[in-house]
Amino acid sequence: MSVQTPSTLQKLALQALLRDEALAMSSLVEVPFLLFPALFKEAFAGRVKKLIKAMVATWTFPCLPVGALMKSPNLETLQAVLDGIDMRLTRESHPSRGKFQVLDLRNVHHTFWDIWAGAEDGSCSSESLDEKPTVVKVCRRYARRRQLKVVADLCLSPHHDETQAYFLKWAQQRKDSLHLCCINMKIWAMPVDFVLDILNVFHPEHIEKFKLNTENVFNLARFAPCFWQMRNLHKLLLARFCKNNFKIANRTGYREDKCVKEFISIFSKFNCLQHLSMCGVHFLTDHTNQVFRCLMIPLESLSITHYQISQSDLDSFSCCQSLFQLKHLEMKGVVLQVLDVRPLRGFLEKVVKTLETLNLQGCRMKDSQLNVLLPSLIQCSQLTKINFYSNDFFMPILKNLLQHTAIWSKMNVEQYPAPLECYDECAQVSVERFAQLCQDLMDTLRAIRQPKSLSFATRECHKCGECCVYGKRARLCFCWR
Numbered sequence: 454m455s456v457q458t459p460s461t462l463q464k465l466a467l468q469a470l471l472r473d474e475a476l477a478m479s480s481l482v483e484v485p486f487l488l489f490p491a492l493f494k495e496a497f498a499g500r501v502k503k504l505i506k507a508m509v510a511t512w513t514f515p516c517l518p519v520g521a522l523m524k525s526p527n528l529e530t531l532q533a534v535l536d537g538i539d540m541r542l543t544r545e546s547h548p549s550r551g552k553f554q555v556l557d558l559r560n561v562h563h564t565f566w567d568i569w570a571g572a573e574d575g576s577c578s579s580e581s582l583d584e585k586p587t588v589v590k591v592c593r594r595y596a597r598r599r600q601l602k603v604v605a606d607l608c609l610s611p612h613h614d615e616t617q618a619y620f621l622k623w624a625q626q627r628k629d630s631l632h633l634c635c636i637n638m639k640i641w642a643m644p645v646d647f648v649l650d651i652l653n654v655f656h657p658e659h660i661e662k663f664k665l666n667t668e669n670v671f672n673l674a675r676f677a678p679c680f681w682q683m684r685n686l687h688k689l690l691l692a693r694f695c696k697n698n699f700k701i702a703n704r705t706g707y708r709e710d711k712c713v714k715e716f717i718s719i720f721s722k723f724n725c726l727q728h729l730s731m732c733g734v735h736f737l738t739d740h741t742n743q744v745f746r747c748l749m750i751p752l753e754s755l756s757i758t759h760y761q762i763s764q765s766d767l768d769s770f771s772c773c774q775s776l777f778q779l780k781h782l783e784m785k786g787v788v789l790q791v792l793d794v795r796p797l798r799g800f801l802e803k804v805v806k807t808l809e810t811l812n813l814q815g816c817r818m819k820d821s822q823l824n825v826l827l828p829s830l831i832q833c834s835q836l837t838k839i840n841f842y843s844n845d846f847f848m849p850i851l852k853n854l855l856q857h858t859a860i861w862s863k864m865n866v867e868q869y870p871a872p873l874e875c876y877d878e879c880a881q882v883s884v885e886r887f888a889q890l891c892q893d894l895m896d897t898l899r900a901i902r903q904p905k906s907l908s909f910a911t912r913e914c915h916k917c918g919e920c921c922v923y924g925k926r927a928r929l930c931f932c933w934r
């Protein structure tokens with residue numbers, strides 16, 4: 454109780470000050486340096502616009518991590534903050550404002566406010582779990598210019614809100630007087646010209662995570678000059694946004710091949726790319742191996758999903774050095790049914806000491822294919838998560854797999870397909886057999902180790918689209934409820 458009294462008193466005093474905006478403005482110069490963040494936080498929460506603007510204009514800490522205070526986008530408070538920046542830009546430099554270097558609009562640096570303005574709820578602890586504050590690297594060229602840096606994460610889509618639209622316009626008008634920096638950029642189905650304009654303001658070299666949903670390979674090729682500049686990119690996510698595009702059947706010959714070639718060559722420029730995710734990027738069929746060969750450093754995670762993989766693509770898995778330190782592999786919806794999966798076994802042999810998660814959901818593999826993978830799969834001692842849902846295995850092979858997984862001591866979540874014996878001749882789930890066989894498999898596994906989260910699922914029901922899942926309890930599809 455006694456520990457909290459001073460901060461409560463301080464809060465009351467600050468709130469009293471905020472009730473009279475004119476008084477607050479006039480006494481700003483007298484507010485002790487150490488109380489500045491607490492006053493700013495209160496002003497921001499109360500949307501006291503003039504005070505916010507004046508405080509940004511006279512901010513003395515090196516960074517103003519205002520994004521952490523923006524729980525939901527608010528145009529008025531953002532305007533006040535940006536107006537404060539404008540005031541700094543138009544005034545002569547002032548010694549008391551010398552230290553301020555970065556306006557951070559991202560939802561990071563919560564600890565700054567916890568330390569300087571007191572934690573108001575339990576939210577502070579979440580930072581250490583899922584939010585690694587990015588250390589913003591100041592490029593030497595810009596540092597020399599001593600420009601104020603504005604850092605933001607951008608999500609560009611046709612539905613972006615008025616707050617972001619205002620910010621983008623503001624940034625575009627000030628691109629020569631500020632150092633504008635976007636670390637995490639997501640682009641969802643936007644016109645290429647618009648995105649190129651944005652990348653002219655937020656220079657690609659600062660982007661660390663880039664997510665692009667685009668229509669076709671021709672659009673993608675237009676981004677090539679920007680990709681070439683993304684020297685700090687460590688995570689790239691590509692996806693189609695329209696199901697009917699990217700089909701091999703739509704290939705238009707020479708022009709498309711040229712674009713594909715150009716696109717592949719950009720991978721040789723990513724010096725720090727560690728995470729690659731491609732969903733439905735069908736134009737890479739028969740070219741995936743070339744992408745792997747272009748990679749500059751070993752990948753940590755690879756996700757190739759809903760994609761028509763060819764045998765030559767799969768072959769490259771066992772011979773590309775850049776994949777041999779993978780921690781996470783996802784191939785959800787990549788149909789392997791008719792392919793020779795020996796290269797995948799070769800790959801697993803290389804990553805037995807590093808692979809932590811493996812998602813082969815919907816690969817529609819058969820018993821013979823799991824048999825091929827088995828010897829190296831059961832050696833993967835670091836696995837924490839595995840997903841084999843929607844593959845076609847019978848009871849004996851599943852039992853055989855589970856009986857040989859004693860080494861999987863780190864396993865947290867394991868998901869297997871319900872054995873094919875669960876279906877009747879019309880491909881309908883026999884609920885009784887489903888429960889009995891899944892329980893049998895559970896008992897088999899429990900005899901050799903204690904699973905943390907274990908479940909078996911049927912294919913999606915033809916009628917309702919749901920699966921029957923057998924885990925701690927059985928959950929049947931809608932037809933049975």
Ligand SMILES: [Zn+2]
Binds near residue numbers: 915916917918931932
């Ligand atoms: Zn159903």
